[in-house]
Amino acid sequence: MTEAQPAEGGAAPATAASEPAGLPATPPGASRPRRLFNWLLCRPEIDEARRVAQRSPREEALIRRAKSALAAANHLLEAPERTGQGLAGAHASVLYVESLYWSLLSFRTELDKPEPNVLWQEAKAVTDDLKLSSEQLAEVERLFHFQRPAAEFAELPEREQESAAILLRQAAVRAVEVRERAKRAVEALSLTSLIRIGLALLVIAVVVIGFIAILPAKKNLAAGKPWTTSSKMFDCHPEAGECGGVQTMIFFHTKDEQNPWLQYDLGTRMQFSSMTIRNRGDGERARAVPLVVEVSDDGKNFREIARQNDEFSVWKPSFPKQTARFVRVRVPRKSMLHLEAVQVHP
DSSP: OOOOOOOSSOSHHHHGGGOGGGSOOOOTTSOHHHHHHHHHHTHHHHHHHHHHHOOOHHHHHHHHHHHHHHHHHHHHHHOGGGTOTTTHHHHHHHHHHHHHHHHHHHHOTTSSSOOHHHHHHHTHHHHTTSOOOHHHHHHHHHHHTOSSHHHHHHTSOHHHHHHHHHHHHHHHHHHHHHHHHHHHHHHHHHHHHHHHHHHHHHHHHHHHHHHHHHSOOOOOTTTTOOEEESOOSSOEEGGGTEETTEEOOOSOOOOSEESOEEEEEEEEEEEEEEEEEEEOSSSOGGGGOSEEEEEESSSSSOEEEEEEOSOOSEEOOEEEEEEEEEEEEEOSSEEOOOEEEEEEEO
16 A cells, blocks of 8 residues: 555654754854844744644644543553453553554544554554564554454453553553654753753853952941940940840940930041941831931031931932031931941942
8 A cells, every 4th residue: 555645743743853953043144142042042943843743623632532542541450440350451452542543543634534454554653653662563553453442352361451451551652652742842942941041040140149249349438437326225246246235236226215316427528429227137127217317517417318217127328419527317206226237328
């Protein structure tokens, strides 16, 4: 018999997806960013794999039948007590043959209800790809050609039923795998794309973090400058992580009073436009709210330049460039004030 030309689900789906190296690449004339973008997304390969994996509604329906029969057969074979003594292998074998039939027919959808022997030959590209030995393949073909499988499998001795079921199961599973290979190729390429994107983002993150790490820290105009507070409840030793016998990183602690404050003397009038204020990290953050930033030239007459009304961990106020000698942070109510850091930046 002359082999018919494949239609719809022809020979290409059985082999093309297993040869990713031959898929078309981005055109050589493409720009470098475009080539990189396509490489990250595996776009040319995925587009080609999707084209190869495209199936007609008829193919999809037949493959669903093959999977359904396969699942039912597996259930019978794995739960023989529900079937009856000596019959599980026979019933499962019938379903495995059915699954194999639908898988082969999904490859040659143009055939109209072909006999098993005809379908076996017409779908040779699939049967030759089942990864069975020649003896196993010959035995599967013999079992597949049973004219009355329901009767013929049931009349086999129980051990032969089980052996037939196990071999047919292997063939049915692999037939479905062959028919799903193109689809799996798309999924594998999509996963490769995700991995590439993830690695690219990781590299970018490492580079950015490394760049940030080597950037010089913002200059702190208040570093080493004298500071005073409205009052002192405890001596604080931030270098030892202790204040008033409590483990904490605050560097001062006022009494509970009206308008507690911390004030830096920059020594001379300086220009600055931002600050970094780190609140107490081990609790009692609400004591520093609201917090106002004030500046002065004489240490007596202050003007407000920033205010924080919400509880915060780190506050980084920015404001129009100021020129002043004194910088003060104050809680405009009755409270205690204790902070871990106050920095003044140009």
